[in-house]
Amino acid sequence: MENNSLDVNVELNMEVSQAGELTHTRISELGKLTRVGSSTYLRFNEKLENNDQAKIMVKVADNGEIHLKRVAEATNLASLLYFTNQEHNSGHLQTEYGIMPLQTFTRNSQVEILDRPLSGKINIDYDLIYDNNIVGNYKFRLIFKA
Template identity: 75%
Template sequence: MENNSFDVNVELNIETFQSGELTRTKISEPGKFTQMGKSIYLRFNESLENGDKASILVKVTEDGEIHVKRVAKSTNLSSLLYFTHQEHNSGHLETEYGVMPLGTFTKDSKVEFKSNPLSGKINIDYDLIYDNNVIGNYKFRLIFSA
């Protein structure tokens, strides 16, 4: 099994439209790019306001499905969301009070990778769904480079 791991710089921009309000989040952090078999993984941290960090793992499978896992131990929150181009997926948010099922509908997704020099983009436009209601519209823009 192929296992190549490289240090990369990650820039993640997220636009959230929820309850009529637009919020923008920008994360710029060092990260790690790993290829295992035909799947690729990006790991990096998000600096939180309280000085702690949330760890983020983005996996792109061989068939183009994207998994985004975010764990913030200091706030007892972790989420796992799945994205498949123009499909509904089930995911969840874990809190100290229990697990909340969340769904996603991926309106658009695009993944690009270049190996020399190592760089890439992962774009996801999606709706976040709870209890059959859209609770937010998101634009996820991740760019990385070695």
């Protein structure tokens, strides 16, 4: 499967707690899984309002670090976040007004990828931090299967 893309069904459930409000997002899409070296890439789209979409890429590195990139061209927003279990990481949000530095603290992360049958799950519980303040608590639950 080296350097080949395979179609996978992706289901992402996000729970976000910000300023006392709890929101849920569910994405169910066809995606592509690619392995390059010892890293695994999962790409899929998120449907937005007005028939727009955001492109999402999740990379699982061989050291267990998870990278999450989301680009929504219609709204001029792009984010790149990094997750390492029980560690702080630096990332950023790019807006039309400039780049905002962000941090994540990964409270818990789990990755399980099986080859036969091709399937997996990526779970991340994290805090999103801006200017040394926690702006939200996130639960990221992604499941995929060929």
